[in-house]
Amino acid sequence: MDEIDRRIINALQTGFPISERPYLETARALGLSEQELLDRLDRLLKDQTLSRFGPLYDAEAMGGALTLAAIRVPDERFEEVTNIVNAFPEVAHNYARNHVLNMWFVLATETPAQLQQALISIENQTGLTVYNMPKITEYFVGLKLEA
Structure with missing residues (x-):
């Protein structure tokens, strides 16, 4: 894990944009290309540095x-x-x-x-x-x- 990976992990813990191109928006905020962000997230998941990447839903608020x-x-x-x-x-x-x-x-x-x-x-x-x-x-x- 390098400094860019650390910046990605730290940034994504505090939110992820809801937009037409959330990965592009996030990548730009981190000074990366969209493809580099996607490639790094893929690698971090494959090597199990990250166990998961995705939203957390409030099941009860949704009727569950x-x-x-x-x-x-x-x-x-x-x-x-x-x-x-x-x-x-x-x-x-x-x-x-x-x-x-x-x-x-x-x-x-x-x-x-x-x-x-x-x-x-x-x-x-x-x-x-x-x-x-x-x-x-x-x-x-x-x-x-x-x-």
């Missing part, structure tokens, strides 16, 4: 639903249950934790009813209790990590 859920998974079933949970398109990400509830995942759906159905389906397919932990209050943290 999301929640954090957890399961107590026996160690010998962890891989099996991971595969079951990850097969659900509603699961945004899934990770292991060193806790009695050792599997945590986020579900996002288009409607609250779909969220409840996904939770029930995961319970039915795994045979394990899914603990639903919906957000009560949202706080804006404004996290920005300088590259």
Whole structure:
């Protein structure tokens, strides 16, 4: 990663224009050509310097639903249950934790009813209790990590 990559990463954490040519607009602000910006973003994604590049949507504001859920998974079933949970398109990400509830995942759906159905389906397919932990209050943290 060079200084130009760092400038790109730092700039894109604070917003991306909504316009007819957002990459061109961003490239010009960074003193780059549109193609150079696109090539660098492609490389940063391919070499996994960036894990993703894209918008974050407020699912609830759009009528959807999301929640954090957890399961107590026996160690010998962890891989099996991971595969079951990850097969659900509603699961945004899934990770292991060193806790009695050792599997945590986020579900996002288009409607609250779909969220409840996904939770029930995961319970039915795994045979394990899914603990639903919906957000009560949202706080804006404004996290920005300088590259």
